[in-house]
Amino acid sequence: MKTRVTWLEDRTFVGRTTSGHQVVLGTAHGENPKPGPSAMELVLIGTGGCSAWDVVNILEKGREKVEDCVVELDADRAETEPKVFTRIHLHFVLRGRGLSEAKVRRAIDLSVDKYCSASAMLARTATITHDFEVVDTAPVPAE
Numbered sequence: 001m002k003t004r005v006t007w008l009e010d011r012t013f014v015g016r017t018t019s020g021h022q023v024v025l026g027t028a029h030g031e032n033p034k035p036g037p038s039a040m041e042l043v044l045i046g047t048g049g050c051s052a053w054d055v056v057n058i059l060e061k062g063r064e065k066v067e068d069c070v071v072e073l074d075a076d077r078a079e080t081e082p083k084v085f086t087r088i089h090l091h092f093v094l095r096g097r098g099l100s101e102a103k104v105r106r107a108i109d110l111s112v113d114k115y116c117s118a119s120a121m122l123a124r125t126a127t128i129t130h131d132f133e134v135v136d137t138a139p140v141p142a143e
Contacts, residue, residue: 012036040077044088047118048073051090054111055104059094062103067137068095075126085126088119092132099134108132 005015011029016022024036037045048071059066069092076087090112094104112119112130119128 015042040083040085043085043118043122044073044075047088047116047122048090050116050118051108051111052092054115055092055094055107058107058110059096059099059103062107064099064103065097066094066099067097069093078125085122088122088126088128090119090128090130092130093135094132095135095137097138098136101134104132104134 001018003015003017005013005025007013008024010026010032012024012026012032012035014022014024023042025039025042026035027038028034052069052071056066056069072091072093074089074091075085077083078086090108092104092108108130112128122128
């Protein structure tokens, strides 16, 4: 895997992947507004994306009818440099018809504890916790 990050101006950079995608990142500088997510915000987004992919993949393989998966992440960073993440909490919201809470719990546990390489790296400096909610989208039978 390779990427390239190019400095545009002030504290604005563009990251490009070999697959042809790009993202503007940086921090506010002087009078200039923040041009995009910071590098650490991208790390957190990447962790959520990594785990969400795992969870959807595991549930679909288990023939669960997943319609939506959202991961809300909340994190704390160290007060001193290099200001690594010290705590990360992932809250999953899964929507689907008749989703099994046991299967959702298992999929999330497998992702966070085994499959997600991003959370595995971050677990070296951060306490990672997670919880979830399931929203059943099956129609309620008329009485």
